Amino acid sequence: MSFANDNLAVLFEWNGTTVYLTQTLVSTWVVMGALILLAIVVRVWLSRFKNVPKGFQNIIEILVETMSNFTKSTMGEKLEGFGGYFYSIFAFILFSNYSGLVGLRPPTADLATTAALALSTFLLIHGSGIYMRRGRYIKDYFSPYPIFFPINLMGELSKPISLAFRLFGNMLAGVIIVGLVYQMLPLALRFVLPDVLHAYFDIFAGALQAFIFTVLSMTFIQQKAIGDS
Amino acid sequence: MDPKAFVLGCSALAAGICTLSGLGSGLGQGIAAGKAAEAVGRQPEARGAVMSTMLVGAAVAETCSVYGLIIALILLMANPLVSML
Numbered sequence: 001m002s003f004a005n006d007n008l009a010v011l012f013e014w015n016g017t018t019v020y021l022t023q024t025l026v027s028t029w030v031v032m033g034a035l036i037l038l039a040i041v042v043r044v045w046l047s048r049f050k051n052v053p054k055g056f057q058n059i060i061e062i063l064v065e066t067m068s069n070f071t072k073s074t075m076g077e078k079l080e081g082f083g084g085y086f087y088s089i090f091a092f093i094l095f096s097n098y099s100g101l102v103g104l105r106p107p108t109a110d111l112a113t114t115a116a117l118a119l120s121t122f123l124l125i126h127g128s129g130i131y132m133r134r135g136r137y138i139k140d141y142f143s144p145y146p147i148f149f150p151i152n153l154m155g156e157l158s159k160p161i162s163l164a165f166r167l168f169g170n171m172l173a174g175v176i177i178v179g180l181v182y183q184m185l186p187l188a189l190r191f192v193l194p195d196v197l198h199a200y201f202d203i204f205a206g207a208l209q210a211f212i213f214t215v216l217s218m219t220f221i222q223q224k225a226i227g228d229s
Numbered sequence: 230m231d232p233k234a235f236v237l238g239c240s241a242l243a244a245g246i247c248t249l250s251g252l253g254s255g256l257g258q259g260i261a262a263g264k265a266a267e268a269v270g271r272q273p274e275a276r277g278a279v280m281s282t283m284l285v286g287a288a289v290a291e292t293c294s295v296y297g298l299i300i301a302l303i304l305l306m307a308n309p310l311v312s313m314l
Contacts, residue, residue: 162292165299166288166292166295169296169298169299170291172298173295208288209288212284212288212289215285
């Protein structure tokens with residue numbers, strides 16, 4: 001029995017390396033398709049939006065307002081512009097984690113996806129830190145005393161690793177435990193009993209991990225870009 | 230004794246021991262949840278802020294047990310020791 005990320009077909013060969021069409025890739029495309037479809041629907045409806053909201057417009061406005069208030073309260077007025085990036089990261093991780101509910105393998109149960117997400121957070125942390133604080137950004141590495149430099153450096157390097165492994169480990173644990181229970185149960189019982197596990201591992205842990213990835217990224221960026229002052 | 234069987238058996242044992250890393254984070258999360266319940270009891274109007282802070286803290290505490298889980302998975306599914314024989 002294997003819970004590995006199966007290769008479905010060969011995509012192309014490049015410099016002697018074969019690139020496969022994996023389960024993760026298929027479910028990432030499905031998630032991307034769902035998100036793009038949602039965006040197009042909202043964009044088409046946007047031209048029909050009125051000053052006094054009604055129905056569908058209410059839902060969209062509530063979502064956008066909640067998230068922009070959340071960004072403002074976590075990162076401060078100055079960094080409110082990061083909101084758009086974090087809405088899309090949150091939506092992508094949430095949809096990825098919930099794709100386990102429709103029988104796909106969640107893309108976040110693959111280290112490649114979570115490492116890519118953590119790497120973009122890493123670039124944003126240091127990019128915004130250098131852009132907004134310049135000299136004080138360098139000085140941070142030597143505080144409180146210059147001898148702390150290696151410790152500070154290790155702390156910075158461990159941030160993306162812990163972000164990537166937290167999301168990956170949680171989602172993979174869900175995939176493996178739910179998969180083991182499905183293997184254990186007879187066919188007749190597979191429809192009702194695992195629902196409790198899906199409710200915990202996919203719905204609760206999925207939403208929680210998406211939220212935590214977003215909040216931690218926000219806090220890290222805010223620490224570097226604004227500092228303690 | 231077949232050396233491969235010995236290595237695989239020891240790896241399975243090690244994977245079991247790796248899951249003990251859940252012990253510490255379980256204790257920590259329990260303490261965090263207890264303190265959060267105390268805080269909500271003392272100040273019920275701050276419920277939302279206390280809850281979100283506790284959830285983030287609990288998830289951070291969970292990281293070390295996730296590392297243990299990943300080591301256990303590597304030992305079981307992609308064992309690096311077998312190829313060294």
